[in-house]
Amino acid sequence: MIYVKDLHKYFGKNEVLKGITCEIKEREVVCVIGPSGSGKSTFLRCLNALEEITSGEVIVDGFNIADRRTNINKVREEVGMVFQRFNLFPHMTVLENIMLAPMQVRKVSKDEAEKRARQLLAKVGLSEKADAYPNSLSGGQQQRVAIARALAMQPKIMLFDEPTSALDPEMVGEVLDVMKSLAAEGMTMVVVTHEMGFAREVGDRVIFMDQGIIMEEGSPEQIFTNAQNERTRAFLSKVL
């Protein structure tokens, strides 16, 4: 599904990703952990070309992202993304937020888009908020809308960048629950997170990044109980 080979990324002279190679299979849930500034977000953003790749190969759903001739918008239609800060469109209602992209990009009819949007809202437990504006929702509710918005494009892959770290603690659970059910349905997911409980329970694989490289990867048990790398252990001792 996703195939990354020797991915390098510079911001100016600052090398943030120093050769990332990895593969993510269909229906796999991969959790990315690591200290602040290690390049987790940058890595994720390279996967749907929100950041330009400096060198290396990134193939997502068969599209070569590094190739200038690739229609990036086509790739993005297949890859949903959920941001730390939600990024809902504040001038539209919840329903409009969800319907916009299917109508404008997939050219779905309005009725069809609305039907699907309402289904998704029901799925994330927010049916009654369809006509509310984002600012009137709590953080947890906004993030669930953001997930519904991404799902409305019926993507094959979902990327999550610390989806719960801007939330009050009581709201973390409701968002994680939605993500768990998504994983259970077999969605391919890449999740940057600090929620080790989630990684352990839901993740098929955990990747530990530090200073722009993948330090260690493996099953959750392996990483959390038997990390090989010194740095991994140091990091885990701080956050667990």
Add this chain to the structure above:
Amino acid sequence: MIYVKDLHKYFGKNEVLKGITCEIKEREVVCVIGPSGSGKSTFLRCLNALEEITSGEVIVDGFNIADRRTNINKVREEVGMVFQRFNLFPHMTVLENIMLAPMQVRKVSKDEAEKRARQLLAKVGLSEKADAYPNSLSGGQQQRVAIARALAMQPKIMLFDEPTSALDPEMVGEVLDVMKSLAAEGMTMVVVTHEMGFAREVGDRVIFMDQGIIMEEGSPEQIFTNAQNERTRAFLSKVL
């Protein structure tokens, strides 16, 4: 040390504190937990008169805060406060941040203030950052400086308002460690926090607030393992 009786606080017509009564003894560490918007911060801010009290009695270190004749600045000299967002003075170096209040308020000499500031910096593990500006520090470092700044006034009581919730997870530990050592030295502390581990380990007493009242209080074991109140249990099930 602190004695609160039937404390009410309105913001306009919105009653945020609906009759709080409690007592905090010398050398006691009290943790305040509760959902967002329950009035935890407001309660804490009433204790050093950052919010005007609508009605009720608050006596801190013998001073009656609700009395207009009380010199509030005298009270505040005895009560240190640490904020969620650090609130360091960005135009001053770390050292100047710590020295300012002792020199201006306590009229300590410059040399004396500097000596004491360096001791405190050593205590929070930031001796080498004395001449740095706050913006060049990480969140955890800034918060430790903020604690040192409050301690420089040699307060009898320290108030903490979610001191770690604006921090990246790896930095939470370093701040909690400083707070733990402070508690071990016998400082009287009131800590609003979402860190249940800290509350359990260090707290002498835990207060659960919801909707402007104290729903339940007791020792950490009591609250975390055997809460009586339905709401307390619901809240704890979400955050633990």
Add this chain to the structure above:
Amino acid sequence: MGIRWDVISDYMPMFLQGAVMTLEITVIGVLFGTLIGLFAGIARLAYAKYGLGKYLVAIFFRWPALLYITFFRGTPLFVQILIVHFAIMPLLINPDGGWLIAGDLAREIKSEHGALVSGIIALSLNAGAYIAEIFRAGIQSIDIGQAEAARSLGMTYSKTMRFIIIPQAFRRMLPPLGNEAIMLLKDSSLVSVIGLAEMAFAAKSAFGATSRVWEPYITISIFYLVMTLGLSVLVSWLERRYGKGDIR
């Protein structure tokens, strides 16, 4: 010194007509200025990613827009009005050989509405330069996360601009646009130098004929105050209505 009420009452029709003219040129100036500012603002932000396009966009859009904005923000409006009226208009609209309009139509325009046309052009160009910057600031003030969210849904650059960025930017622009309208209202007093009969012109006429200062100038000051305060009430209403609150 007493107040000579007769000066005020004698010239009142002129003050009132002047006030109407002031409002007219302000409104027209704001409208045209917004149009010009929109184009100049977009041109100023235009860029191309690759190759030759990069230079063409710079030469034909970014630099001319920057030049225009710099000139009109960097020189006094008063000077701009004189240059437009006495130097540029005679080239463009001229009975014998105007570049834009010549012959009888030109004569007609010049003699009937010469000062009005020049005044509106100068005010619009001036306002346009400021509005271009308001527009640019408005677009740049929108959180980059909005564009990223839209792009990550597969929306194109132009659809992102149209559905996500511009609608939000426009709300933020309303208050500064209102302030620009207030500035323009006051600045319109300068077109009296080319003989356009707005409020300042009326006061000048009364002053010239009667040598009284207080009466005509305090009168129009009050008129201006009423107008600017009215506008600023509108602006603060807009600010409350469309300001930060609604956006985040």
Add this chain to the structure above:
Amino acid sequence: MGIRWDVISDYMPMFLQGAVMTLEITVIGVLFGTLIGLFAGIARLAYAKYGLGKYLVAIFFRWPALLYITFFRGTPLFVQILIVHFAIMPLLINPDGGWLIAGDLAREIKSEHGALVSGIIALSLNAGAYIAEIFRAGIQSIDIGQAEAARSLGMTYSKTMRFIIIPQAFRRMLPPLGNEAIMLLKDSSLVSVIGLAEMAFAAKSAFGATSRVWEPYITISIFYLVMTLGLSVLVSWLERRYGKGDIR
């Protein structure tokens, strides 16, 4: 149409002297304006918590400051200059019975420096009104957490202002103060209406004598551009130096 270089070269000394005068009155206007603005800005924010003081502060500080700021921001500078020069100055400085200065000194001042004094007063008052608002916005832009942190350390209101708020507010104010200086530089062209020999006056004289528009006005436009661009380089340097970056 050819360019008559001789017009430019003949009048160049006048343009240059005018440019010096323009700079002079701008600098003086900014200095006095900042002083006035500081007081007006503080008066505008003054408040008392209890009892009678509440009304006294409002009547003697807040309202006069608000009135002053409203008037000078709400009417055209051009009108303000005329009112100051022809209506207010004759009351204050007058050989027979000026309220401030009378007799020969008044004569001396009026005949030697009348337009200069009026021009500076009008520009300073105008700038002061805008700077008062810049000052207020600067203070209000400082995160309330800063004041709370200082107060919670036991610092008094005045010490908090002096050590924490004003130093930070002042850094934020530098860029808008710079912009106000640019506005004032351009606006100083309006004092030519009372005959002060700055740049616009020089152009007017050249225009009056030669009836040429392009040469004098384009010349001074370039002068203005150079000055405003110079100032805005300074402003953006200040912005980089003291702007957001340093603050958070």
Add this chain to the structure above:
Amino acid sequence: GCGGKTEPAGNNQAGGSTPAPQAKEYVVGTDAAYAPFESVNDKKEIVGFDIELLQAIADKGGFKVTFKNTPWDGIFETLKNGDRDILISAITITDKRKADMDFSEKYFEAQQLIALPQSSTVKSLDELKDKKIGVQTGTTGDEIVSEKFGKTNPNIVRFDTTPLALKELENGGLAAVVADNGVVNNYVKNNAPKNLKFIEDNKSFEKEYYGIAVKKGNKELLDKINAGFKKVKEDGTYDKLVEKYFGKK
């Protein structure tokens, strides 16, 4: 009073033969945008017929003057509030102005001209009803036109200076300009506007005269000026100046 005897070199006061009051320098206001009467030359000096005339008068009358450029808008105010002692600025003596200030002997005969586009068929002021007429604010031309067509008539377009109004006429923005002949002639001399013509309308415009103005009631100064003017006329200086600036009639 001063000056029973004519002193040869005017600006020397040191003689002491007369019990003249000590040399006081009078401040003269003039709107130096009104060539040939007064204008600023490229050396920033104020020059022109009025200037040389008053200088000669002062020399002969035994007093000193210094000229200050003073915009026409508000020039009379400066006399009232003491900024200026004397005004010489091609000021037409009118009854209305006489109420506010005192004038010297008339020193120049002026006439209003109507400037028109070459193609115009207008023959008199009356025919300009409902047409756009340009004037300089507050001048005699302004007064006459205001009187005739109503002072708040929107067709009267007022400018800060006469050359500005003439320029506007040249550009086609006006149907006519009414202004003093002296200034109009100077504009023609400098700009040679091919498309303008000038007519007189003796029915509408009475002959008018320029005078030197002083503050109402300042008889002492007025006498000095009149005495000096008498001498200047007698010794031929006046005629020389007229010839220098306006050529032979």
